[in-house]
Amino acid sequence: MGYRVVVAGATGNVGREMLAILAEREFPIDEIAVVASSRSTGDQVEFGDTGKMLTVKNIEHFDPAGWDIALFAIGSEATKIHAPRFAKAGCTVIDNSSLYRMDPDVPLIVPEVNPEAIDGYARKNIIANPNCSTAQMVVALKPIHDAAKITRVVVSTYQSVSGAGKAGMDELFEQSRNIFVGDVAEPKKFTKQIAFNVIPHIDSFLDDGFTKEEWKMVVETKKILDPKIKVVATCVRVPVFVGHSEAITIEMENELSAEDAQRILREAPGVMLIDKREDGGYTTPVECVGDFATFVSRVREDPTVENGLVLWCVSDNLRKGAALNAVQIAELLGRRHLKKAA
Structure with a gap:
């Protein structure tokens, strides 16, 4: 027995990716509905590569009663209106906007990092998906934190234009052509x-x-991983269509060699270690597109501090940074709480 699932914002980049991942991962679905704003009502979207076409309904008129889970990718303003309405009707909302991330009554979840936090979802019947750049970073940090207790993180991001939606991707294409x-x-x-x-x-x-x-x-890393970790970030938009990259410097309470860190990361859930110290022995955004993993490369010791590491982290921001993480949250919710599917 499966779930009745709603994808809100199904015509956008993240919404379409949510549909693709639900299909790819064979999420147990009895019925699926796709909703968006009035201007998209009546449009057709494909359910992954299944060939099944779904007709977009107007979210304003959609009755969420009787539906189990709603994956939201509609931005903060629309979420503010519709998430409480869905949640009150008994449909658990997994929200990709920033609206509820720092709400103390709403869990902020990366399943590989803090799955137990989802147990508080019933307070508002809403679960928050973190920022795209935060999600991939904490997946890479979690196993290192467990092994050596991270005290400080300095991160510089190289974020693709898809993080700014279709308009960002169109602008890069048009400017390049011009x-x-x-x-x-x-x-x-x-x-x-x-x-x-x-x-x-x-x-x-x-x-x-x-x-x-x-x-x-800063604040999301503290909420997801550990409030004691000091974090400073510089976020940069780069002319890449899909895939966020991060250069991360880590300071730890305990010593951890690069070799030990590689061994730990190699076994960590959600991490794919590609780290050969040779030409091309690392992952770039082009190679991560369409993949579920958070790729880690160039792990090395930082000689400027007592216990320090430096690494390179790359992930498909439309997947792990948004749609994939939302579907993983839905899977986690099903396993721990809803337990409806066989």
Whole structure:
């Protein structure tokens, strides 16, 4: 016996990826509905590669009563309206927006890292999916933290334009084409030209000079992994279509050699260690696209601190950073609480 599942925001990049992953992982579904805003009502989306076409319904008029799980990818404003409505009707919401992530009554979950936290979901019947760059980082940090107790993390991200949605991907494509033919490459979605450039600015600026994206990485890592860990981030948008990369420097309470860290990471859930000290012996965003794993490469000891490591981390931000993690949360919810499927 399976679940009745709703995918909200099914016409967007993340929503389509949610449908693909539900199909790929053969999530136990008795019935599936796809909903979005009124402008997408009546559109057709495919359920993964199954060939089954689903008709998009208007979320405003959708009755969530009797549905088990809703995967939300509709942004904070729409989530604020519809998530409480779905949750009140008994449909557990797994939300990809930032709206509920720091709510103390809403679990913020990465299943490989803090699965036990999901046990508090019933307080609001809502579960939050973390920021894309946070999700992959904590998957890589968790086994190291368990082994040597991380005290400080310094991370620089290299985030793909798909993190800014379809408009970001379109802008990179159009600017690249325009530059090749000698036309003007005016920024629209981003604050500066993204083609053949990097932009050290994601989300809005805060009073202390950090951006909201950088703040998210700090507070979400603390909530998911350990509130005692000190984190500082610099988030950069790069001209890559899909796949976020991170250069992570780690300080630990206890000594952990690079060799031991490699051994631990090799066995860690959700991690794929690709770390050969030779040309091409590491993973780049191009190679991670479409994969479930968080790839870790270039593990080495930091000689500037007493107990330090440095590593390179890459993941498909539309998958582990969003859709895959949401589906994994749904799987975890089913195993621990709903227990409806065989």
